[in-house]
Amino acid sequence: MQDKYYEFIEKINKITGINLSLYKEKQMKRRIESFIRRHGFEEYDDYYKFIKDDQNRIREFLNYLTINVSEFFRNPAQWDILEKDIIPNLISNNNSLKIWSSACASGEEPYSVALLLRKINFDKAEIIATDIDEDALERAKKGLYNEKIITNVPEDLKRRFFIKRKEEYEISDDIKNMVKFIKLNLLTDPFPKGIHLILCRNVLIYFTEEAKEMIYKKFNESLADDGILFVGSTEQIIMPHKFGFSSIKSFFYRKIS
Ligand SMILES: C[S@@+](CC[C@H](N)C(=O)[O-])C[C@H]1O[C@@H](n2cnc3c(N)ncnc32)[C@H](O)[C@@H]1O
Structure with a gap:
């Protein structure tokens, strides 16, 4: 060639x-x-x-x-930290939360956040979910998943919020209505502002160093004071201070205000 x-x-x-x-x-x-x-x-x-x-x-x-591979509660140990440490902390400092899943694939990640918030009975959150891939966003809105993709969902949440449809499971309207899906290209589009928690997982690995640095800076501007960036398990930021972040746990960074 x-x-x-x-x-x-x-x-x-x-x-x-x-x-x-x-x-x-x-x-x-x-x-x-x-x-x-x-x-x-x-x-x-x-x-x-x-x-x-x-x-x-x-x-x-x-x-x-656009590789859309995803699953609910991908890397469960990190979701445990999110549930037990990061979210309670954000809730204690803010009356309401604005959360952004920034490469949401077919909805597995933002719906996991929504399930987690339902589990702890917190209903003052706005969840925005974006991706570059329109087909993935369409699938996300339908909310149909096979058994393997929902393996990590705790049994009680599965029973409460999933409806069996032939070979697949549909997430309930209750959870669907908590998430707003929008098309957004991380490399060119403006980012939303005033966000308390950004999830950006398993997409930055595909980008050049230059693109990653540009995105870290834009994430920093997108976050509210003390806002948190949650990255994927192979995507630690090498020098977080350079982009206005301090590392608080593996895979979690806080905006330095
Ligand atoms: C492997 S999935 C990650 C899904 C989820 N965050 C997770 O960790 O399971 C990567 C996603 O990034 C999206 N993507 C690729 N390039 C992008 C870009 N420039 N802007 C926004 N999303 C992009 C793809 O469409 C795909 O849905």
């Missing part, structure tokens, strides 16, 4: 607004080339011609690039 990667991603940026040069190159290139070959093409140009005027093909390509 001729090395036309940069030309290709520039054209993709023009037709989709997604700047793939801010994603780690080696990984992204390998993924794209394997996808192109799977469709029977050997050159970037030929594949670009194949998709450029066809919204379905463009969508299929983007869908493949």
Whole structure:
């Protein structure tokens, strides 16, 4: 395959607004080339011609690039810290909470937060959930999950808030109504303000260092004083002070005010 990667991603940026040069190159290139070959093409140009005027093909390509793998209460030990330490602390300092799940995939993460808040009977929270992938957001609104994805949901919450539908489980309207889903590209869109807790997990690993740093700074501006950033298990921030954060537990950072 001729090395036309940069030309290709520039054209993709023009037709989709997604700047793939801010994603780690080696990984992204390998993924794209394997996808192109799977469709029977050997050159970037030929594949670009194949998709450029066809919204379905463009969508299929983007869908493949945005890896939506997620599950409820992913890395349970970290959710335990969130439940027992971080959230009680935020509640004791704020009458109401504004929470943002910033790469929410098909809703598993923001719905986990909603379940946790229901569990502790806290009803003064606004939960915003965003992702770049419109198909994932549509799935999130439907709220249908297979058994494996909800494995970590405690049994009592499963019984209270999931309805069995054939092979899948639907999350109750009660929980659905607690979350507002919006399309947002972390690399280009403005961020919401006054947030008490940002979850940004298992997406920054795909971005270049430059993109990550830009996002850390924007998260800092997005947080209210003493707000918390919760990252994924391979995404510790190397020098949190540089971006206005102090590390309070592994994977949790507090905005320095
Ligand atoms: C692996 S999932 C992580 C889901 C969830 N946060 C978790 O930890 O289980 C990564 C998500 O990031 C989204 N994503 C990728 N690039 C993005 C961008 N530039 N802006 C917003 N979301 C993005 C993908 O669509 C995907 O849903």
